Amino acid sequence: xxxxxxxxxxxxxxxxxxxxxxxxxxxxxxxxxxxxxxxxxxxxxxxxxxxxxxxxxxxxxxxxxxxxxxxxxxxxxxxxxxxxxxxxxxxxxxxxxxxxxxxxxxxxxxxxxxxxxxxxxxxxxxxxxxxxxxxxxxxxxxxxxxxxxxxxxxxxxxxxxxxxxxxxxxxxxxxxxxxxxxxxxxxxxxxxxxxxxxxxxxxxxxxxxxxxxxxxxxxxxxxxxxxxxxxxxxxx
Amino acid sequence: xxxxxxxxxxxxxxxxxxxxxxxxxxxxxxxxxxxxxxxxxxxxxxxxxxxxxxxxxxxxxxxxxxxxxxxxxxxxxxxxxxxxxxxxxxxxxxxxxxxxxxxxxxxxxxxxxxxxxxxxxxxxxxxxxxxxxxxxxxxxxxxxxxxxxxxxxxxxxxxxxxxxxxxxxxxxxxxxxxxxxxxxxxxxxxxxxxxxxxxxxxxxxxxxxxxxxxxxxxxxxxxxxxxxxxxxxxxxxxxxxxxxxxxxxxxxxxxxxxxxxxxxxxxxxxxxxxxxxxxxxxxxxxxxxxxxxxxxxxxxxxxxxxxxxxxxxxxxxxxxxxxxxxxxxxxxxxxxxxxxxxxxxxxxxxxxxxxxxxxxxxxxxxxxxxxxxxxxxxxxxxxxxxxxxxxxxxxxxxxxxxxxxxx
Numbered sequence: 001x002x003x004x005x006x007x008x009x010x011x012x013x014x015x016x017x018x019x020x021x022x023x024x025x026x027x028x029x030x031x032x033x034x035x036x037x038x039x040x041x042x043x044x045x046x047x048x049x050x051x052x053x054x055x056x057x058x059x060x061x062x063x064x065x066x067x068x069x070x071x072x073x074x075x076x077x078x079x080x081x082x083x084x085x086x087x088x089x090x091x092x093x094x095x096x097x098x099x100x101x102x103x104x105x106x107x108x109x110x111x112x113x114x115x116x117x118x119x120x121x122x123x124x125x126x127x128x129x130x131x132x133x134x135x136x137x138x139x140x141x142x143x144x145x146x147x148x149x150x151x152x153x154x155x156x157x158x159x160x161x162x163x164x165x166x167x168x169x170x171x172x173x174x175x176x177x178x179x180x181x182x183x184x185x186x187x188x189x190x191x192x193x194x195x196x197x198x199x200x201x202x203x204x205x206x207x208x209x210x211x212x213x214x215x216x217x218x219x220x221x222x223x224x225x226x227x228x229x230x231x232x233x234x235x236x
Numbered sequence: 237x238x239x240x241x242x243x244x245x246x247x248x249x250x251x252x253x254x255x256x257x258x259x260x261x262x263x264x265x266x267x268x269x270x271x272x273x274x275x276x277x278x279x280x281x282x283x284x285x286x287x288x289x290x291x292x293x294x295x296x297x298x299x300x301x302x303x304x305x306x307x308x309x310x311x312x313x314x315x316x317x318x319x320x321x322x323x324x325x326x327x328x329x330x331x332x333x334x335x336x337x338x339x340x341x342x343x344x345x346x347x348x349x350x351x352x353x354x355x356x357x358x359x360x361x362x363x364x365x366x367x368x369x370x371x372x373x374x375x376x377x378x379x380x381x382x383x384x385x386x387x388x389x390x391x392x393x394x395x396x397x398x399x400x401x402x403x404x405x406x407x408x409x410x411x412x413x414x415x416x417x418x419x420x421x422x423x424x425x426x427x428x429x430x431x432x433x434x435x436x437x438x439x440x441x442x443x444x445x446x447x448x449x450x451x452x453x454x455x456x457x458x459x460x461x462x463x464x465x466x467x468x469x470x471x472x473x474x475x476x477x478x479x480x481x482x483x484x485x486x487x488x489x490x491x492x493x494x495x496x497x498x499x500x501x502x503x504x505x506x507x508x509x510x511x512x513x514x515x516x517x518x519x520x521x522x523x524x525x526x527x528x529x530x531x532x533x534x535x536x537x538x539x540x541x542x543x544x545x546x547x548x549x550x551x552x553x554x555x556x557x558x559x560x561x562x563x564x565x566x567x568x569x570x571x572x573x574x575x576x577x578x579x580x581x582x583x584x585x586x587x588x589x590x591x592x593x594x595x596x597x598x599x600x601x602x603x604x605x606x607x608x609x610x611x612x613x614x615x616x617x618x619x620x621x622x623x624x625x626x627x628x629x630x631x632x633x634x635x636x637x638x639x640x641x642x643x
Contacts, residue, residue, distance in 0.1 A: 059539055059636040080543055087541025094640065100533060102244035107237060114237050115541055159540075 005068075006166050006199055007033035007056050012065035014051050014222075025051040027222040028065070033167070033201060038193045040213030041203040048222040049203035050171050056201065057090045057169045058082040070166055087115055091160025093170035093202075098156035099144040105131060105151075106140035109159045116163055130158040134188055150181035157189060161198050170202035174209055186212045238546070242553035245526070256522040257562050260616065263515040264566025265573070267508055267612035272574045272602035273582065274504050278497045279603055282462065282486070284426045285493040287364040289333070289352065289434065290486055291456035292465045293472065295320075298482040300453055306336050306408055309451045310481060316455045319475035323468065327460035331358035332452040334442040338405040340435060345393045349435050351403055353442025353452075362458045365423060365436055372397045372421035380441050383417035386431025390422050397422065403435065407447040415445040462486075504608070508615050515616065516623045523555060523627035534631050535639025544632035551631050555624035563616050567609075574602045 009031040016023045025048045033039060033056075041049045054060040055067055058074050067074045070089060077085060086092075091112075099108045109127035118126075131140060134154040144152055153173055160168045170189070174182030190212055192198050202209070210216055218226035246253050286292060295316050300308040310316060313332050320330055334353035339346055356375040360366025365384065366374065375382050383401055390396060397419050407413030417437060425431045443449070459468060465485050473483045487494045527534070534547055581599035 054637055057539070059640075083538065083541050083543045085541075086539065090541075092539050094536070094539075098536070100241070100536065102241055102248065103237070107240075111237065112540055115546070 005032045006035050008068040010066045012062045014063050024222050036197050037199050038214040039201045040210050040216050042210050043219035047219045049219050053169045053171050058086050089166045091165040091168040093156045093160050093173045095172040095175045101144050104141045105155045108155055109162050112163050130162045134158045150177050153185050167199045172203055246554050246557050256518050259518045260562025261566045263511045264563050264616055265569045268570030269573050271504050271608040272604045273600050274500045275605050276601045276603040278500045285490040288430055289363050290489050292459040292486055293457040293469050294484050295455040296482050298479045306446050309453050311451045313452045323471045329361040330457040331355055331362045332455050335453050336405050338403045341402045342393045342395050350433050352436050353439045354436055355439050368423035369421035370424045375438055379438050381417050382420035384421045384423050384436040385419050387422050387424050388428040388431035413445050512615055520623050527627045527631040531639050534634050535636045538636040547632040548628040551628035559617050559620040574604050577602055
């Protein structure tokens with residue numbers, strides 16, 4: 001039985017201008033991401049991984065080609081519609097500066113639900129449950145500055161998945177973590193993928209992180225250089 | 237949570253917040269305090285003007301002000317009384333006077349003065365003279381030869397109580413009329429000019445001297461508040477035969493006071509403007525610094541799905557808190573300092589020693605007025621929010637990708 005695609009990219013290109021130089025970040029990328037994928041975008045710095053994640057998440061617009069998320073053409077959406085789409089359907093985990101510094105761990109997790117209009121009590125219950133899931137029980141009231149890098153990334157993952165998005169996009173989520181903490185974070189993300197069916201797309205150039213991926217797409221010079229299924233390979 | 241976030245955000249850099257709060261507090265305090273001091277000075281100036289034989293409204297013969305002679309008098313003062321009595325608001329007082337130019341003579345001195353014939357009892361309720369006699373006694377209603385002389389004039393004339401003063405003026409018949417008076421009391425006034433200008437006798441004595449059977453030169457009305465002046469004057473105008481009579485308010489009778497008040501109002505407005513502009517730069521600068529420090533954070537918020545309007549609201553809420561704290565403390569400080577100095581006043585003689593020469597007191601008593609208080613707060617608050625729109629919109633315009641890439 002064919003799994004339905006959450007993300008569908010067709011011949012997507014994106015160029016940036018830096019002064020007088022035009023840089024091609026993506027050059028005719030086509031890609032399908034089925035629901036439940038645990039997909040790694042691998043490639044060296046500057047290969048276009050982050051650009052690809054930004055385009056899938058509606059943070060940026062493609063120059064040409066089409067990007068569909070749950071069947072909706074992102075290119076046809078207004079900025080406001082894109083913001084609404086990000087709010088309801090996409091969870092983000094960034095490499096750094098992921099949390100709002102003036103909010104506690106619990107408030108950070110609640111924040112997206114607040115924007116969604118979820119009632120206060122439900123927000124609180126869900127936030128605490130997901131923080132417990134990611135191993136941050138009893139740290140609800142800590143501000144980001146009072147958490148380690150790994151704990152901060154766990155809060156970010158909790159926030160990304162708490163409202164049940166269609167897809168979680170993580171841009172080098174372990175880049176600022178030591179290998180043990182990075183491994184623990186990947187374990188946690190994979191268990192969420194397996195237990196809850198959350199679709200993850202993450203970028204990395206770390207071999208350890210690639211090993212976790214159920215599917216590995218190699219990006220080189222803005223093109224898809226390889227796409228391999230790696231069912232059963234990922235091990236903690 | 238948005239409100240909580242804004243509140244916490246303003247305390248992320250407490251020193252910067254305290255600096256801008258201090259600027260807002262000083263700005264609001266200066267608006268309130270200087271506004272109250274200016275208002276106090278102009279009100280005192282107006283009070284002195286009104287109590288120095290002006291009142292709020294006067295009725296004259298239409299030609300009296302251009303030619304103040306006894307011939308230009310109100311011949312039937314009863315008509316004025318009939319018109320006035322029913323329309324005066326409670327708490328009002330009024331009186332009639334005979335006011336003519338005269339020459340005062342003693343054995344050694346002579347000087348032009350204004351002779352004022354008064355009804356001592358009623359006059360005491362309308363003008364300053366009732367409480368101004370510092371030596372001797374106030375006039376008795378039936379005193380035919382008693383006169384009240386100003387302290388400064390008495391000194392110039394080298395005269396004192398019980399001494400004689402001869403007054404000369406033009407009588408009703410156009411001939412020189414004169415009468416000798418005895419000094420019953422010496423009065424003090426706010427200005428030396430007033431002490432040198434006016435001499436008071438009873439109405440009967442003035443009539444006797446001028447050969448006048450009936451009639452007065454003016455009726456003066458003191459109202460319980462300045463605000464009632466215009467309405468009462470208009471009503472009076474409708475009830476009196478004008479011409480030959482004319483109704484004038486203090487605005488017509490004290491043009492210098494009116495212009496000074498208008499000038500002070502302009503000063504207050506300009507002061508508000510200057511303070512606000514300085515404050516606005518501070519607010520915009522602080523918020524811009526706060527916005528540029530948090531570019532990545534705004535990118536994160538946008539990535540999470542916050543719409544630009546939400547970011548504008550967030551920054552404006554931070555501005556709201558700064559303004560709320562600043563205006564609250566500024567108001568408290570303003571009210572406190574005005575109350576502290578409302579009794580003792582501020583001696584301005586070092587700054588403007590010649591104030592007394594134009595009829596102003598040397599000591600200014602700040603007076604808080606609801607209008608000025610409201611205006612200061614509205615100016616700071618509303619315009620403060622308006623200028624905060626610039627950094628707020630700036631924050632909302634960062635695209636998520638640019639903002640997240642910001643270092």
